[in-house]
Amino acid sequence: MKKILVVGSSNTDMVVKSIKLPKPGETVLGGDFFSFAGGKGANQAVAAAKLNGDVIFMAKVGQDLYGEAAIEGFKRVGIDTSKILKDPQVHSGVALIMVDERGENCISVASGANNTFTESDIDNLDDCLDDVEFVLIQLEIPMDIVEYLVEKCESHGKKVVLNPAPAANLSSDCLSKLEIITPNEIETEILTGIKIQDVESAKAAAEKLRAHGVSTVIITMGSKGAYFSTETESGLIPSFPVEAVDTTAAGDTFNGALVVGLNEGKDLKEAISFASKAASISVTRMGAQDSQPFRDEIT
Template identity: 50%
Template sequence: NLLVIGSSNTDMVVQVDHFPKPGETLLGGDFFMNPGGKGANQAVAAVRLGGKVAFIGKVGKDIFGKETLENLLREGINIDGISQDEVHPSGVAQITVDKNGENCIVVASGANMALGAGDMEKNSKLIHQAEIILLQLEIPMDTVSLVVKIGNEAGKKVILNPAPAQALDDEVYAGLFAITPNESETTLLSRIQVKDEPSAAKAASFFHEKGVKVVVITLGAKGAYLSAGEYKGIVPAPKVHAVDTTAAGDTFNGALAVGISKGISLREAVEFANRAAAYSVTKKGAQSSVPRLSEIE
């Protein structure tokens, strides 16, 4: 049983020729809407890749929240832990993409930032049923700290994808089974610039010294650096033609959690995550690019 506690958003995307300057009104391309949010993306990845997944999160009492619930339910995720906030609107991300594929994103977190201690208490049954808890940093840090503490005390494996990167307390590190930063998140947290295997090993030592058991640093097209008792080194990703790297990290994390929940070795779990994430970069969009198990086997 895998439990994702995190954010859900609706991505609102417009293609532009160039980014507008302050005060400028721009006519863009056709608008399109996509389900997103790191928590929801990772939950969708996990369920499509064969996991049994529950989600704890918060949406607003609006059309976007309703769509989010329907979407996650359709995917086969247990949504009993998602509540509708009376005050805050659902999370929304306004995304503009220019002709070079660069993006500018503004996230209005809304209800995601209202996910708190009361919600964890209400859903303590879901938390206790889980074997693995997967977290990101698009919900309040106090909630993340609380979940790490509860999860750890109950003997759960807590995996933190520290994205978007923020400084973490020592108690959070000490309660983690695994941490999964990308290169820039690793640099922000450890102050070590990751560029090759030796620097990744140094950054991994930083996390281990804080008490994290398993360190997985994702390295884009290169794959991921795994550091755990049994294995230290780069696990390469399959070579693919990259089209859109949106949600590569989310696919990786959802897949990694599934691998760990199935009890395969960590090295095999990282290989599986690389395979799923590499597949996702060959397709456009966030959840639309996440593969099903049959597609990567």
């Protein structure tokens, strides 16, 4: 098997758990405080590594304690950290997360070093792309860098899986170069203008995205499952019902696991089911990377 390359953000997540999420101007007392390693790129890289993926992770951190701790955490799960860059001019990324008693969350991110990616940084990947088949990307780094990376991957014949989170509009040119896009319901609505309420609306949205040239669309729909659409088939893959404690890393776990499954040669439906199982386990625990399952937990 070839390696999996993940390019994206690394943050330290600071989490407050309380009965409810505050409304604007409201202070909610009580609850516990936790601090975890996070960031969508890092979460997806760790998810893939914990499921036995051979992962190279490219990120940028500051020269601070948060950045050093993050790198050590990546090494502990076997991630190749040789492409992680340190920027002495800015802080490492930080995310402030609030989680309510139902496991719903809201997140605010101070991106720091994640926003300092340059095209020359991405060019440093040239020497490892021959060893890679799948490249997994998110949108917590600058959009122009995402587009540059997608173009580079296409020119090298690599399969790009884009998780369009946080939600943002994407150009038709960028979409046409993707192997797979994996939006959730909110991200799908932003990308297509179609509100996702059921399988029929998911089908319409997926067809609209595929019309831009994306080979495969996977719309994650929480407890409803994941809807997929390719040129030859489509359908809903059921989720695994669990009692959610914290949904913070569910999407990231799904994406990391999906790429591991595909990289191992699973067909698309098998890979989606594998990813859904991993995500279902992650939501039963607090935190992001700490909540993600190891391979022996997925039966």
